[in-house]
Amino acid sequence: MDAVDVSKSRDLDKLLLRHGNLVDPGFSPGPDLRDDIREYVKILVVGAGGLGCELLKDLALSGFRNLDVIDMDRIEVTNLNRQFLFRLEDVGKPKAEVAAKRVMERVSGVEIVPHFSRIEDKEIEFYNDFNIIALGLDSIEARKYINGVACGFLEYNDDDTPKSQTIKPMVDGGTEGFKGHARVIMPGVTPCFECTIWLFPPQVKFPLCTLAETPRNAAHCIEYAHLIKWDEVHKGKSFDPDVPEHMQWVYDEAIRRAELFGIPGVTYSLTQGVVKNIIPAIASTNAIISSACALETLKIVSGCSKTLTNYLAYNGGEGLYTKVTDFPRVNDCLVCGPGILIELDTSVTLSKFIEMLEEHPKLLLSKASVIHGNGNLYMQAPPVLEEMLRGNLSKPLYDLMGRVQKDTIHVSGTSLLNEQKQSFSTKLRVLFKGADGVADMDTAIGA
Amino acid sequence: MRSLSIHGKITEPAKSKNQRTGIKWKDNLTKQENSRTVRDSHYLIEQPSDSEWNICKHLAGIRKGFSLSLSFSRNTHLFSLCCDSLLSLADANHCKIPMERLEQEPTMAEPKKTKYDRQLRIWGELGQAALETASICLLNCGPTGSEALKNLVLGGIGSITIVDGSKVEIGDLGNNFMVDEKSVGQSKAKCVCGFLQELNDAVKANFIEENPDTFILNDPFFFSQFTLVVATQLVEDSMVKLDRICREANVMLVFARSYGLTGFVRISVKEHTAIESKPDHFLDDIRLNNPWPELKSFVETIDLNVAEPPAAHKHIPYIVILIKVAEEWAQTHNSNLPTTREEKNEFKALVKSKMVSMDEDNYREAIEASFKVFAPRGISQYTQDIINDSCADVGPNSSEFWIMVAALKEFISNEGGGEVPLEGAIPDMTSSTEHYINLQKIYHSKAEADFVAMEQRVKNILAKVGQDPSSISKSTIKSFCKNARKLKVCRYRMIEDEFRSPSVAALHKCLDDEEYRIAIGFYILLRAADRFSATYKKFPGQFDDGLMDHDVAQLKTTALNLLSEMGCDGYLLQEELYNEMCRFGAAEVHVVAAFIGGITSQEVIKLLTKQFVPMQGTYIFNGIDHKSQCLTL
Incomplete structure (x- = not known):
């Protein structure tokens, strides 16, 4: 490293080059540690919004030089009150690209690869390339997806302890107004997103009969216009919240309904808020939560201090409240546990297996793609790949998996669990009955 | 550029049209509404001269009983001062100037409303207007200060003035996003200011290339021009002096410090009162136990x-x-x-x-x-304490808040029958539309009646203490009534007092409590580090000078002396912390600075908007396991 680089990390060096007392047992300070972080550590930032912009800056200034960022969105005017890497003239451009460019312009030496893409459109292996995945997301679905992918890399030893080299750590942040959380997820060690899914309260939904018959407040009138009246009037044309004319129509309809029932309070701003389920967001909370996440990332990688175990709740509205909770793992978690055990006859074909996934009560997985080890057994998309692998469908899974008695495979597709359509990916432990003289033993764990 | 624009609706009885002589108006629209003429006028003064200010004053002065709304396109402290004088002039002439932010010309207002949409949903247009009229001074623009300002600039703060006398060093590139390679050797204040201006051109960004101590020691009046001062990375001695200055000048002050994996945020204002404290969970005011x-x-x-x-x-x-x-x-x-x-x-x-x-x-x-x-009837202990506060014995210099508290006290023991004014809103519940709307009306009219009674009491009290009986606007009284159960009063000790005589009981409690051990340890060590630096002209462990062991021992001695001075003889700090503190070597690590800066900006927002509840005591950041704490000593 040349002299300029060394003095640039003047402040960080104090943490990385000096021995400490309250540190991870594996902490070995020195210039090598600092240089290895620069050279070899790769981090993926998922989301280039309020949290993602901050995360990129924070990580770039924490000595990380190999960053990727993935986001499918384009910049909007409403982002500008907090997403500090964007300017008015950037509106309409992909967030990931602009964010990467801005940080690289200001922090020399850092390489940020942007991915203007849906997270589901990346190959699963793409995610395995990173040492840590940092999540700056605002949706439960996206978190679930990444969580499923990261936990999918996890392998277990025979005694059901996780293989440490397969653990893909995640740090996750979330904010709403003055509130937020930061957490560290070590699949197999600390609870994954799915283990603590109850932390996310269910979304408020109004009963349709309230909307149709007994509206009482402005939100009811708006949802009536949005969910009922729109379809009645615009047969077959779906509502798009990003088309201003659509929003205006819903607003006008909601006003009409409110007048009919004598209900006050319908405004255009409220209409947008209700229809798009807008979560209020400010720069300060995003900065606080992201920096906590980035600090934990640095600690996981370097061991330069203890890590957060494992959930930090933050509320800055009424005074200043922080609380650390050590949530427990759910041992038989579908996502980060050792995997559902599926017992099969050696004669079951891949296509029969895919059908079985659809009916499995703990999976309800349709349109499944199946991966074994590093090889695709069947992929629903892209068409080229689908065609290439179609021949596998009629072959016995036992043969496709190399005629072993017991092994792990990964499946992904659309799940209808909890009566909700969602992208879902999980690993399964497949046990072949009668193979190599194995009797029907230890199947009690099976689903 | 100084520029002021006055826009808004001037409503006036049709017959008095002729009184508008002598003032040039640029009228955009005139239409008849009932028997009144509504005029949407736009009056813009670029770089207002004295004579133009006189026009404004004149305008406010001659139009008794008319209302005029002001909004600013560029808010600097100067304008808010002028605005204050305009307001008091208007008050004296019974002319109301609500300081709400009005919609500007449609072409201007929409993008701005959209840009701030996600925060307007939190603090509303009134909160936004409070930010836009504030002028902030930042002392030292390392990453802690720069990050704090960044969050405020994004939110549309009125003006910022950065005071920092240092030049950008290469080391700064590793912890401050607001400087880059081209900045090395240049004024740090200038570089940070330039980047911040890029974030939001509605903000007036200034910088002064000067060491903050120059103003603290030689020019205390400098600070009185600001609404609020954010003082970062100051040592104890400067903190104490600045605190005295700001108390004297009635300027709000927030201290912030990042130090290795620790740091603190401390508010210092004499008194902060909030009407809209916006608690998360609060019992509905529906009086099921006491229906009228x-x-x-x-x-x-x-x-x-x-x-x-x-x-x-x-x-x-x-x-x-x-x-x-x-x-x-x-x-x-x-x-x-x-x-x-x-x-x-x-x-x-x-x-x-x-x-x-x-x-x-x-x-x-x-x-x-x-x-x-x-649920028990009547008022909470907290509300009881507020109405019994000595400030509720009001006089000619009492603030709006305390005048209204005095009125509230009277209301509770008279019309209220032991209760505060009714909030007037009901939660959503299963109901026919008709029943629900009828209930809403019943709650609303009771709230309205309570408000009228309160308003009368406010006026009487104002008259009694020799203040203008109509000086508190209807909308303020209404908001006070709606939030009467949620009022908040926050008071902060002077830094000097806390340092000299901290609450011994609170200290002992923290030192004994496992959850507070690290936080109190850092509190003491941060102070000990400043004492260390006063003696040795460097912070413990700041340089790789081979003196680490010496520094650890000296820091420990200093900390134990400090503990003893504070009345905590016999108490020890967690042993590992001495070494950690020296290891930190006063580093300003970016992520810690971003965290501390983030909290600082959040507290500034709560102080300026007078919404939500600012933190109490000293917030000690614990970057080791995130068990941070607020210590009220």
Whole structure:
């Protein structure tokens, strides 16, 4: 490293080059540690919004030089009150690209690869390339997806302890107004997103009969216009919240309904808020939560201090409240546990297996793609790949998996669990009955 | 550029049109509305001269009883000062100038409204206007200060003035996003200011290339031009001096410091009062335990025992159900409401017995909400403490807040019958539209009546203490009434007092409590590090000078002396912390700075908007395991 680089990390060096007392047992300070972080550590930032912009800056200034960022969105005017890497003239451009460019312009030496893409459109292996995945997301679905992918890399030893080299750590942040959380997820060690899914309260939904018959407040009138009246009037044309004319129509309809029932309070701003389920967001909370996440990332990688175990709740509205909770793992978690055990006859074909996934009560997985080890057994998309692998469908899974008695495979597709359509990916432990003289033993764990 | 624009609706009786002589107006639109002429006028003064200010004053002065709204396109402290004088002039002439931010010309307003949409949903246009009229001074623009300002600039703060005398060094590139390679050797204040301006051109960004201590020591009046000072990375001695200056000048002050994996944020203002404290969870004000006559007579019009048609029975709102059942209960229990657990369960069973079928959501809601019947009547201890505060004995210099508290105190013991003014809103509940809207109206009119009574009391009190009886606007009184149960008063000790005589009881409590051990340790060590630096002209462990062991030992001695001075003889800090503190070597690590800066900006926002509740005491950041704490010493 040349002299300029060394003095640039003047402040960080104090943490990385000096021995400490309250540190991870594996902490070995020195210039090598600092240089290895620069050279070899790769981090993926998922989301280039309020949290993602901050995360990129924070990580770039924490000595990380190999960053990727993935986001499918384009910049909007409403982002500008907090997403500090964007300017008015950037509106309409992909967030990931602009964010990467801005940080690289200001922090020399850092390489940020942007991915203007849906997270589901990346190959699963793409995610395995990173040492840590940092999540700056605002949706439960996206978190679930990444969580499923990261936990999918996890392998277990025979005694059901996780293989440490397969653990893909995640740090996750979330904010709403003055509130937020930061957490560290070590699949197999600390609870994954799915283990603590109850932390996310269910979304408020109004009963349709309230909307149709007994509206009482402005939100009811708006949802009536949005969910009922729109379809009645615009047969077959779906509502798009990003088309201003659509929003205006819903607003006008909601006003009409409110007048009919004598209900006050319908405004255009409220209409947008209700229809798009807008979560209020400010720069300060995003900065606080992201920096906590980035600090934990640095600690996981370097061991330069203890890590957060494992959930930090933050509320800055009424005074200043922080609380650390050590949530427990759910041992038989579908996502980060050792995997559902599926017992099969050696004669079951891949296509029969895919059908079985659809009916499995703990999976309800349709349109499944199946991966074994590093090889695709069947992929629903892209068409080229689908065609290439179609021949596998009629072959016995036992043969496709190399005629072993017991092994792990990964499946992904659309799940209808909890009566909700969602992208879902999980690993399964497949046990072949009668193979190599194995009797029907230890199947009690099976689903 | 100084520029001021006055836009807004000037409403005036049609007959007085001719009085507008002598003032040039640029009128955009004139239309008849009832018998009045509504004029949407736009009056813009670029770089206002004295004579133009006189026009403004004149305008406010001659139009008795008219109202004029002001909004600023560029807010600097100068303008808010001028605005203040305009306001008081207007007040003296009974002309109201509400300081709400009005919509500017449509072409201007929309993008701005959109840009700030996600925060307007939190603090509203009034909160936004408060930010846009504030002028902030930042002392030292390392990453802590720069990050704090960044969050404020994004939110549209009025103006910032950065005071920092240092030049950008290569080391700064590793922890501050607001400087880059081109900045090395240049004024740090200038570089940071330039980047921040890029983030939001509506903000007036200034910088002064000067060491903050120059102003603290030689020019204390400098600070009185600002609404609020954010002082970062100051050592103890400068903190104490600046604190005195800002108290004297009545300027709000927030200290922030990042130090390795620790740091602190400390607010210093004499008193902060908040009407809109916006708590997350607060019991609805629906008075099920104490209904007033109009509500009672409405409830009497509905009969729970009529089960037909079923659709009607399951659309009786739970407010009605619970008031009826509470009445029934009181009749058989000497006019009392349930208090014991047993009675409460019996009460719920009684509610349940009124159901005619299992699918009646309204009864399910009634059972869930029955705790609202059991809630004690009257005001909370916190509200009691506020009305008994010595500031509630008001005089000619009392603030709006305390005048209204004095009125509230009278209200509670008179019209209120032990209760504060009714909030007037009801939560959503299963109900027919008709019942719900009728209930809304009943609650609303009671709230309105309470407001009228309060307004009268406010006026009387103002007159009695020799203030202008109409100086507090209707909307302020209304907001006060709506939030009367949620008022907040925050007071902060002077830094000097806390340092000289911290609360020994609080210190002992923290030192004994496992959850506070690291936080109190860092609190003491941060102070000890400043003492260390006063002696050795460097912070412990700041340089790789081979003196680490010496520094650890010296820091420990300093900390133990400090503990003893504070009346904590015999107490020890967690041993590992001495070494950690020296390891930190006063580093300003970016992520810690971003965290501390983030909290700082959040507290500034709460202080300026007077919404939500600012933190109390000293917030000590614990970057080791995130068990940070607020210490009130």
